[in-house]
Amino acid sequence: DGGITQSPKYLFRKEGQNVTLSCEQNLNHDAMYWYRQDPGQGLRLIYYSQIVNDFQKGDIAEGYSVSREKKESFPLTVTSAQKNPTAFYLCASSIVGQGSNQPQHFGDGTRLSIL
Amino acid sequence: QKEVEQNSGPLSVPEGAIASLNCTYSDRVSQSFFWYRQYSGKSPELIMSIYSNGDKEDGRFTAQLNKASQYVSLLIRDSQPSDSATYLCAVNVRGSTLGRLYFGRGTQLTVWP
Secondary structure, eight states: OOEEEOOEEEEOOOOOOEEEEEEEEEEESSSSEEEEOOTTOEEEEEEEEEETEEEEEEESOOTTTEESBBBTTHHHHHHEEEEEOOEEEEEEEOOOOSSSSSEEEEEEEEEEEOO | OOOOEOOOOEEEEESSOOOEEEEEETTTEEEEEEEEEEEEEEOOEEEEOSSSSSSEETTTEEEEETTTTTEEEEEEEEGGGGGOEEEEEEEEESSSTTEEEEEEEEEEEEEEE
């Protein structure tokens, strides 16, 4: 089955620790995105990537880093510089190249909490 | 600043009623519009896409777009308790980075039996 796989489902971070959230897709989508969602809030864009080895900051990139070494994978690292990392993290992907009309499809999310 | 605004809710309707969810956007060159449904604790699920002025129907769902008024809505007919969720409006802007969506904060819908 085609889809987007995020792991782990739950993650706990200690103070001063970096943690990495995994996102893998087998939809052959070019573009991938990371969002953060806080309770009662909409989605805020952290980073996005349209092609391998290239990515752009979104609206709240501070304290996060990403890589895009393979088309299928777009891991997100939450660094110790992110002082309030507790949130629901969502990875999404979409087709690029047919104008700007393509919707994004989401993985199941990773819930990150501080210990 | 591109903004997407949704009626804050929560919206509560009885089973069988029509639920009406509204969304306005600030950028006149917005081109593509999407409605996502998000159940509590789950990820958003795409339920409707609309690109042209007018209505688009899919089962019990109807999306309505009015670009002149910068307004997009979602109607849910014969609402069911299983429709209880948060509905997110998302807008893609022509000229923005391809694929980038701007999301509203969502409207929480409760359908009571």
